Amino acid sequence: MTEKDGIEKLIRPDLASFGGYSAATSPETLKGKVEVAVEDIIKLDANENPYGCSPGVNRALAAYPHFNIYPDDGQAKIRELLAGYCGIDARHIVAGGGSNQLIDLILRLFLKPGDEVINCVPTFGIFRFSTLLCGGNIVEVHRDNSFAITAAAVKAVITNKTKVIFLVNPNNPTGTMIPRPELLEILDTGLPFVVDEAYCEFGRETVTPMVGKSPNLMVLRTFSKWAGLAGLRIGYGLFPEKIADYLLKIKMPYNVNVAALVAVEESLKDLAYLKGNVDKIIAERARLYEELKNIKWLKTVPSQANFILCRVEKGEAKELKQKLQQKGILVRYFEEPRLKDYIRISVGKPEHTDALIKALKQIEKTQ
Ligand SMILES: Cc1ncc(COP(=O)(O)O)c(C=O)c1O
Structure with a gap:
């Protein structure tokens, strides 16, 4: 037996077939492999903010004098700041290194091996990833042809092992919203509902104003998208007070780094600028949608988020993603059966839309 076999034997058997999470491609890994220089790559694959963060964040980080000191473990200041932003008491708020970290913490809090988590697919991959890491089982509720989901479909799969229900609103990668009455009906199950x-x-x-009024409602938010802070990893959740207390107890100490704390403070001082960028993205989403509609072999799904899911009706979606990548435009393709004919395109700046449409028209000629 080799040394490797010996140590592998000690790894949790249920992780032997664990597939991991397939993240978006990093432009630097494409150096020399695509037609353009790395700095010219147009990144429309991870729903990042093309306008960047508030300039105040750059200034404050450049001048920050205390990177040698740990952040406040109790998150007092950021919880107060977020309370002001969300209009909800700080006792309900917990911050994390990206909202991903809070997804993981919630599952650690509620799941024991063999428990079930309801996931409304297709959706964000981390719910599945973290559930499996916690030894839980995923129970899938399949969205219909227009990616809608009903409370009845969710309720039909509840068992005595159900511990958490996840719902993204607007959903990633479809951009679709659940009607409020359906959402409220799921909330009425009384099960932990994220x-x-x-x-x-x-x-x-x-649904932020409802936090604290329903004992089972948890809401996750992030600074990655609207505030352009994806690289600093800062998200937060709004919880019933008791749940927030538990999460603060089980989180890693100092889980939010000081750079992220400074960035949040500066972002919240510069809301007019950041909201202006959000408005630009919403306007560009409408233009991108119309432009994509003119490409007859792409079928667009109306979106309330900063991306648009498209069904590729000529050629293979996976191949289209590769062809766009070759031209220096990154879009997202998902290795899962339900999405095998789709690509997801993040909304960029107007010039990114122009470059994308030009590339799609060039590809069309070769199809
Ligand atoms: C639905 C959803 N939740 C959470 C996240 C992760 O956000 P964060 O960067 O705060 O970890 C993403 C990122 O793509 C997302 O799509």
């Missing part, structure tokens, strides 16, 4: 509002600033609908 509404992930990573994209709510682009959809302008939130």
Whole structure:
């Protein structure tokens, strides 16, 4: 037996077939492999903000004198700042290194091996990823042809092992919203219900005011999308007070780094600028949608987020993603059966839309 076999034997058997998470491609890994220089790559694959962060964030980080000191473990200041932004008491708020970290913490709090998590697919991959890491089982509720989901479909799969229900609103990667009455009916089940509002600033609908009034409602938000802070990893959740207390107890100490704390403070001082960028993205979403509609072999799904899902009706979606990548435009393709004919395109600046449409028309000629 080799040394490797010996140590592998000690790894949790249920992780032997764990597939991991397939993240978006990093432009630097494409150096020399595509037709353009790395700095000219147009990144429309991870729903990042093309306008960047508030300039105040750059200034404050350049001048920050205390990177040698740990952040406040109790998150007192950021919880107060977020309370002001969300209009909800700080006792309900917990921050994390990206909202991904909060997804993981919630599952660690509720799941024991063999418990079930309801996931409304196709949706964001981390719910599945973290559930499996926690030894839980995913129970899928399949969205219909227009990617809609009903409370009845969710309720039909509830068992005595169901511990958490996840719903993204607007959903990633479809951009679709659940009607409010359906959402409320799921909330009425009384089971821990996580509404992930990573994209709510682009959809302008939130259940935040209901937090604390329903004992089972948890809402996740992030600074990655609307505030352009994806690289600094900062998200937060709004929870019933008791749940927030538990999450603060089980999180890693100092889980939000000081650079992210400074960035949040500066972002919240510069809301007019950041909201202006969100408005630009919403306007560009409408233009991108119309432009894509003119390409007859792409079928667009109306979106309330900062991306548009498209069905590729001529050629293979996976091949189209590769061809665009070759031209220096990154879009997202998902290795899952339900999405095998789709690509997801993040909304960029107007010039990114122009470059994308030009590339699609060039590809069309070769199809
Ligand atoms: C639905 C959803 N939730 C959470 C996240 C992760 O956000 P964060 O960068 O805050 O971890 C994303 C990122 O793509 C997302 O699409």
